[in-house]
Amino acid sequence: MQQNPIPFLDLVTPHIELEQELTEVFQKVLKTARFIGGPMVEQLEKNFAQFCTAQHCCVLNSGTDAVRFALIAAGIRQGDVAFTVPNTFIATVEGISQAGAIAEFIEINEQTYSLDPGNLKKYISEQCTYDSKSKTLVSKRWQRPVKAIVPVHLYGQTADMDPIMEIARQYNLTVVEDACQAHGARYFSKKENRWLTAGSIGDAAAFSFYPGKNLGAMGEGGAVTTNDAAIDRTVRMLRDHGQVEKYIHEIEGYNGRLDALQAGILDVKLTRLADWNSKRRACAHYYTEKLSASKKIVCFREPSWAESVFHLYIVRVPNRKEVQRHLDNEKIGTGLHYPIPLHLQKAYTHLHYRPGDFPVTEKSSAEILSLPMFPGLTKEQQDRVAAALTAAVGG
Ligand SMILES: Cc1ncc(COP(=O)(O)O)c(C=O)c1O
Missing domain, CATH: 3.90.1150.10 (Aspartate Aminotransferase, domain 1)
Structure with a gap:
């Protein structure tokens, strides 16, 4: 007997189940012509921040931009080094490189497939020097300051964040979680004695709303969540040509905005x-x-x-x-x-x-x-x- 195929991923069924609600979003956009920005975008930002238990959320047009903007907004500059893992999607490192930084890889943990805090500690002690006066960690490989760690919450599971955050604080490093595969993943912090949600643990976090993700748009999308108001403000500027208000460009930015239509669609899907x-x-x-x-x-x-x-x-x-x-x-x-x-x-x-x-x-x-x-x-x-x-x- 011929067996029915089992797809790797079924994207059709959930959208058909939500057909009416998704169509209403389209009709709303059609009738108001609010294609960029506006209440649908703001509503998604409020709801997704709440879902992640983060104070701020700025939605963007991809997860790659989210990694890049989060790093730039956190103060990463040309020639800085950022630690990450070699087993991730290329976008993690694209975000690092496109922020002007150099990616330096740390070996993963064999059981969790994510950044191994023990390896990170060992790597720092053997491959870096630390100037406690300027509070700067310097990579021996590049003779450049190490400024960030980008742990990747691969396959939907957070990295072991307590020790990673402790190392980051010890060496004055920014932590940007790559949470592009981990919408809603939780981590039990022994330090805080409670469960924390991905996107609220590091200094900032990057999410992707690529269609196949746990929360996916009907097109491209991404977000940065953070508890740091200054990072959120800069990400907002970066996504909109560096504008603080129309025609006032505080910095040079990018076009990294999420369409209102995608925001409305994501907001419906977020309820599920x-x-x-x-x-x-x-x-x-x-x-x-x-x-x-x-x-x-x-x-x-x-x-x-x-x-x-x-x-x-x-x-x-x-x-x-x-x-x-x-x-x-x-x-x-x-x-x-x-x-x-x-x-x-x-x-x-x-x-x-x-x-x-x-x-x-x-x-x-x-x-x-x-x-x-x-x-x-x-x-x-x-x-x-x-x-x-x-x-x-x-x-
Ligand atoms: C780990 C990881 N980082 C970053 C990205 C980039 O996201 P996007 O495809 O939305 O640019 C993805 C998604 O593909 C990812 O899986």
Whole structure:
């Protein structure tokens, strides 16, 4: 019997379910012609800030701009160094480079796939010098001041933020969370003895509303959240040609605005986000339950301090190419996030990294496989994925 395909991501169903509300947004924009700025944008900013428990939110036209603007607004300047990880989407590093900074990579943690605080500490002690008088950390690699850390909340799970924030405060570094994959993810801060939400932990955070994200527009979008009013003010200027008011340009900025139509759409979808995230969590737990008996499949494990929103559900398998081909034959969609780490990309040859520089990242990038993951994924579909995957690895 011919089986129905299982997509890697189903973007059609949730939009059809919201057809009426989304159409009303379009009609409102059509009738008012408020295409740029205005109440829809302001409403989304208020609601998304609240969702992230952050004081400010400035919506933008992409997550890449969000990383770039957050860093510029936090005072990162030409030739400064920013630490980040090599296993992320290229946009993290594009944001750093386009803010004028140099990306310097820190090895990830093998279990969490995000910035390892122990590695960060070790790297600083071995590869940097600290001038306590000027409170400046200097990279030996570049002989340039290190000014920022950009931890990436990959796959929907925050990095281990308490120690990262502690290191940042010790060395006077700005922290910009790359929360582009982590809308609503939570982190248990031992220091504060409470759960914190992604986007409210660092000095600022970048979000993407690319369609496939947990909260996605029907086009491009992004946001910076922060508890720092000065950062928010500068991001607002940067997105609008450096204007503080019409024709008054305090700085040179960019055109980084989000359309009102996208803001209205995102605001409708935001009302469903908590429910969608909990459905993703349930799907992830079901995958783990079905797959953890296999000795050949390494499942994604949530540490006790994390409440992931499972933007992606990844496993590690030894024979990935064959596994992916087998699942493809079974009409099951999969993805790779990410198959070539950034330090080995041609775009970054000028950073002078070599194969072997980040063994944990390199090994995981060769083994990771992203399984179908979206809120409407059914148990029957997951049973089929689990059976096909188990057969493909040979038990
Ligand atoms: C980790 C990460 N950072 C940054 C971005 C950039 O976001 P955008 O595609 O909205 O520019 C993305 C999204 O693709 C991402 O996954």
